[in-house]
Structure formats: structure tokens, C-alpha cells
């Protein structure tokens with residue numbers, strides 16, 4: 665039998681916080697893999713989303729990464745390490761920038777990290793739908809790369825599905841020859857428990873103000889599937905302080921109920937079945953600085 669030559673590789677999606685990396689990943693795949701909120705530093709772990717083309721000749725393993733930033737705690741240091749680790753094992757780099765603004769310090773930090781890596785680089789100017797001076801912005805971002813080779817595209821990860829598909833095609837075309845890294849049909853490397861916890865965290869982050877979103881972590885403690893299709897998910901919402909706990913629960917439990925209802929709705933859509941979701945708020949003091957707690961919450965050191 666003739667061998668079919670397959671092409672496969674790791675494609676790291678990098679950039680400063682809040683530029684739309686996770687939005688791009690989800691829309692490249694057509695599946696919700698990664699949480700999205702309007703708040704920076706939403707993504708905390710390198711999440712892999714896998715795309716295999718219909719002919720089963722090409723497989724791209726997209727790695728969504730936390731936004732590169734100046735870390736303030738052990739969690740932040742972990743997040744930046746996730747970016748470095750994604751970059752150490754990559755075939756293609758996709759640098760997402762926000763076309764609404766010229767480069768900030770954090771963009772310079774990203775540029776410094778990728779400029780000298782000898783891998784194909786695609787700069788994606790995102791949020792084209794709301795950018796006033798996209799060409800000028802793109803010019804400034806390009807300048808941060810000096811005379812390094814790259815290609816670029818301007819689009820809206822949110823509003824331009826056809827451009828996102830075209831980007832996916834251009835990425836697929838430059839994948840190196842390799843056997844597939846994941847079985848055909850897999851969409852992500854994360855467990856269903858971790859993924860469900862991320863949906864809960866997304867809805868909690870959206871509904872909590874000030875510092876609290878950053879002090880929230882989630883962990884699914886139990887997952888039961890009943891014969892009639894109902895899935896029961898038990899999830900802890902972890903916060904750092906007793907007063908955060910009170911805010912997360914809200915008056916008469918109203919805030920927690922709101923978070924739970926929104927998360928349940930999302931889970932029902934994506935899992936296509938009825939969900940019972942039970943949330944419990946727990947306090948782990950200062951977990952963002954506590955190596956053991958970080959490990960327990962899935963942020964392995």
C-alpha cells in the first residue's frame with residue numbers, strides 16, 4: 665500500500681493579553697475550546713485545539729497561550745512560562761495584535777521573544793471591525809520585528825469567518841511533513857472536567873468586578889452521567905478571601921445562581937444534553953502565591 669504523506673505541526677497563538685487569541689483559536693476550530701472574556705489575562709494555561717482537514721492529510725495543533733505580561737504573582741509567572749513552553753516546541757508562530765491601538769510595552773515584550781526564533785511567523789492584526797487606523801497600526805507592529813521575515817493579515821477573529829478560514833488554509837499549507845500528533849477526530853487535549861471548569865470560570869469572571877476575576881479559579885470535583893443522558897457536574901469556585909466569597913455568592917445566593925445558570929446554559933449547548941451543575945464557593949487564602957494550591961488547581965509548576 666502506498667504511504668500517504670501527512671503534514672502536521674504545532675502552531676502557537678501568542679500576543680499580549682486581551683487581543684483576541686482565544687477568540688481566534690475557537691473560530692479557527694469552530695468549537696469552543698478556550699474561555700473568552702473582555703478582561704485581560706483570561707487564559708491561564710496553554711490549551712491545545714486540534715484541526716484535521718477532511719482529506720486527513722494535514723493536522724494543525726493550535727496552542728492558545730496566556731497573554732504575555734509583567735507577572736505580579738506565582739500564577740502570572742506560571743502563565744508566562746506556558747508561553748515560553750509553547751514557543752520552545754513550535755513549528756509556526758501566530759502573533760495576534762490589536763489593530764485599535766499602536767504597540768504597547770507588552771507587544772514589545774512579545775516581539776523580543778519571537779523575533780529571533782527561526783520559525784515561520786504570521787502576524788494577525790485583529791479587531792479590524794472596530795479599528796480606525798488599521799494600516800498605520802500594522803506598520804508600527806511590523807517595525808518591532810526589524811528585518812525578520814513574516815507574513816501578515818488583518819481581520820476580525822469575531823466578525824470575519826471567511827478570513828479566519830483563509831488564515832487556517834495558509835497555515836495548513838506551511839505545516840512540515842510529520843505524522844499526526846493526535847488521533848483524527850480529537851478536538852482538544854484538555855479533559856472534559858478541565859474544559860467545563862473553564863466555562864464556569866468564564867461566566868464567573870464576566871460577572872465579578874475589580875480584582876476578584878483574577879482571584880477566581882475553578883475545579884470540577886465530580887462528573888456523573890445518568891442513563892437518561894443528564895450529566896451532573898460538581899464544581900468548586902475557588903476565591904482568595906472570605907469577602908470575595910461573600911461577593912461571589914451575592915445577596916441570597918443571587919450572584920452564584922446567575923453564574924451557575926449561565927455556565928449551565930453554555931454546557932448544555934456544547935454537550936448537547938441536560939446538565940445539572942452544582943457550584944460551591946471555597947476560600948483558599950492567597951492561592952495565586954501558593955505552589956501547592958496552584959498545582960491542585962491545574963496550574964502545574
Ligand SMILES: Nc1nc2c(ncn2[C@@H]2O[C@H](COP(=O)(O)OP(=O)(O)OP(=O)(O)O)[C@@H](O)[C@H]2O)c(=O)[nH]1
Pocket residue numbers: 679680681682683684685686687688699700701702703704705706707708729730731732790791792793794819820821822823
Ligand atoms: N470587536 C472585536 N472584539 C474582539 C475580536 N476578537 C476578540 N474580541 C474581544 O476581545 C476580548 C478579548 O478576547 P479573548 O479572545 O479573550 O482575548 P485573549 O487574547 O485570548 O485574552 P487573554 O486570554 O486574556 O490573553 C473579548 O471581549 C472578545 O470578545 C474582534 O475581532 N473584534
Ligand SMILES: [Mg+2]
Pocket residue numbers: 685686687698699700706707728729730731
Ligand atoms: Mg485567551
